[in-house]
Amino acid sequence: MKVLVPVKEIATVEDEFEIDGTAIDERFLGADLNEWDDYAIEEAVQLQEDGVVDEVVTVTIGDEDTEQTIRQALAKGADRAIRVWDDALEDLDLLDVGAKVAILEQVVADEEPDLVLTGVQSGDDSFGATGVALAEAVGYQWAAVVNQLDLDGDTASVHRELEGGIEELTDVEVPAVLTIQTGINEPRYASLRGIRMAQRKDLDHQTLADLDVDPEAIAGDLNLTAMYEPESESDTTVFEGSADDTAGQLADLLRDAGVAQ
Amino acid sequence: MTDVLAVAEHRQGELRDVSRELVTAGSELAAETGGDLHVAVIAGDVDAYAEALSLEGVDTVHTVAYGEEFNHDVYTQVVIQLFDELAPSYLLTPNSVNGLDYAPAVATRLDLPLVTDAIDLETAGETLVATREMYGGKVETTTEVEADTVAVTIRGAEWPAAETGGDPAVEAFDADVEEGAIGSTVTGFEEVAGGDVDITEADLLVSVGRGIEEEENLELIEKLADALDATLSSSRPIVDAGWLPANRQVGQSGKVVTPEVYIAIGISGAVQHVAGMKGSDTIVAINTDPNAPIMDIADYAIQDDLFDVVPALIEEFQ
Structure with missing residues (x-):
């Protein structure tokens, strides 16, 4: 059984930042492996360690700088990686769900995985839709927001984490795309040996032409037209002073409210 | 049209x-x-x-x-x-x-x-x-x-x-x-957040998030909860990490709480968390990040290191 794990490198923003046009000023941006995808990688690697899965392949849409993040996934145990990038992607300020799916469906067609495991959402633009949209595009079954997975032959028995502490138990036929929720497992840290081995693993760069993706398909209909800091609607009282001062003010508040003595 | x-x-x-x-x-x-x-x-x-x-x-x-x-x-x-x-x-x-x-x-x-x-x-x-x-x-x-x-x-x-x-x-x-x-079949539902403590019943919740950094630091917040005679709850990452059981989780996928006072310690205030606590009468936030969404939602905020403020607060109640 083969697992494909779409992995995203997300942009992270410092506590204090400035906005430049429709983006965060680059000086305040960092990069990280998307938290949800970290759990998806771990789930795939555990299935491999259990002998259920033979190969774990990651795919990332990103420029050359994302290779550091991709190597992290390889160091955690993925066998090889595909990185898709193209000059045509350089100028887009938003790669919408349809565009991501147009690319990933070609990768699925090439790799023919039995299972696609990817994060529920990404920590930066948080569309939360790529996995299910991809499943529909490639004709796979799917389940969104999975926090428990048991594979039995061609059936994936999953728990879907609904709102309010309720889980839905669902059986899904494989091949399937499952979007993985945080907390499903404990993502490992890469070992030194893993990091060394990752350097030698195959990381294959593909262009849109290599994948036979129509450049028209990635243009998308969504245009980001503004970015701004949310207006503060609150009238928060900020306690000022040293830790002793602020703790004292909070203590008074709690006593006045009658919830603590 | x-x-x-x-x-x-x-x-x-x-x-x-x-x-x-x-x-x-x-x-x-x-x-x-x-x-x-x-x-x-x-x-x-x-x-x-x-x-x-x-x-x-x-x-x-x-x-x-x-x-x-x-x-x-x-x-x-x-x-x-x-x-x-x-x-x-x-x-x-x-x-x-x-x-x-x-x-x-x-x-x-x-x-x-x-x-x-x-x-x-x-x-x-x-x-x-x-x-x-x-x-x-x-x-x-x-x-x-x-x-x-x-x-x-x-x-x-x-x-x-x-x-x-x-x-x-x-x-x-x-x-x-x-x-x-139809390639998927729903076979049932399960309630996951049961257990001995019902955080929805508490008047005062001391709630801890990612800002606590390490599992061993949780003791500090437990001490505060004891000193205040409050109930301990948390945001999602603490439960994901296995540091607290699921019945302590406040938020969209956890419990919706409405205490008299909710003290959010080292919690950024992601929308999923806020969905579970915005009905609290009074919200207090302790956070180093002035831009954290929780600082906007809070009625009272302390922009400082929790590792300085929490010990001082424990002191106040001993």
Whole structure:
């Protein structure tokens, strides 16, 4: 059984930042492996360690700088990686769900995985839709927001984490795309040996032409037209002073409210 | 004229709140463009749901009595058929766990641009303008969609619930569900957040988040809870890491709490967390990041290191 794990490198923003046009000023941006995808990688690697899965392949849409993040996934145990990038992607300020799916469906067609495991959402633009949209595009079954997975032959028995502490138990036929929720497992840290081995693993760069993706398909209909800091609607009282001062003010508040003595 | 099709959500016999909010969002859109608002309700006791959905602004409720509970394959098939039949401009669904289990599939099949987790919607001529958050709520963005038809999922609790007193037509829609195409089966439900402590009963909650950094630091917050005679709760990352059991989790996927005072310590205030605690009478935030969303929601805030403030606070009560 083969697992494909779409992995995203997300942009992270410092506590204090400035906005430049429709983006965060680059000086305040960092990069990280998307938290949800970290759990998806771990789930795939555990299935491999259990002998259920033979190969774990990651795919990332990103420029050359994302290779550091991709190597992290390889160091955690993925066998090889595909990185898709193209000059045509350089100028887009938003790669919408349809565009991501147009690319990933070609990768699925090439790799023919039995299972696609990817994060529920990404920590930066948080569309939360790529996995299910991809499943529909490639004709796979799917389940969104999975926090428990048991594979039995061609059936994936999953728990879907609904709102309010309720889980839905669902059986899904494989091949399937499952979007993985945080907390499903404990993502490992890469070992030194893993990091060394990752350097030698195959990381294959593909262009849109290599994948036979129509450049028209990635243009998308969504245009980001503004970015701004949310207006503060609150009238928060900020306690000022040293830790002793602020703790004292909070203590008074709690006593006045009658919830603590 | 542009019509709107909104798909209601229910679970275990209850219409979910977001369905009424969806009606408000949908009727606002329909009113802006002079179109009709169609609401679909699929599976379960659809007649009872249709009655509950007879809300201000709804023109027609389409019922599909197929199955008892949500199944994404059924929803996908039915919504596509309704969309083909009604030819609306906008498809609205909740940005819920189940909404995100079918809306992306419907959008893909119908080749509709998809905007998820919208917190505001407007039209400018033919263009839909959606407001969304990015980077965990640190910024808001506007996204314009240039297309005749668009699928949108809306965030819960952003629109008010629609008022009762509407008088829509209720029509049973004769959907043609292809059973062979149903590749998933819901086998049951499980409540996960049981246990000895009920955080929803507490008057004073001391709630801890990612800012605590290490499991061994949790002891500090436990000490504070003891000193205050408060109940300990947490945000999601603490439960994900296995440092506290699931029954301590406040938020969308955990418990909704309404204590007299909620002290959020090292919690950034992601929307999923806020959904679980915004009904607290008084919210206090202790956080180093002045831009953390929690600092906006809080009634009282201390912008400082929790490792300095919490020991001082314990001192106050010893």
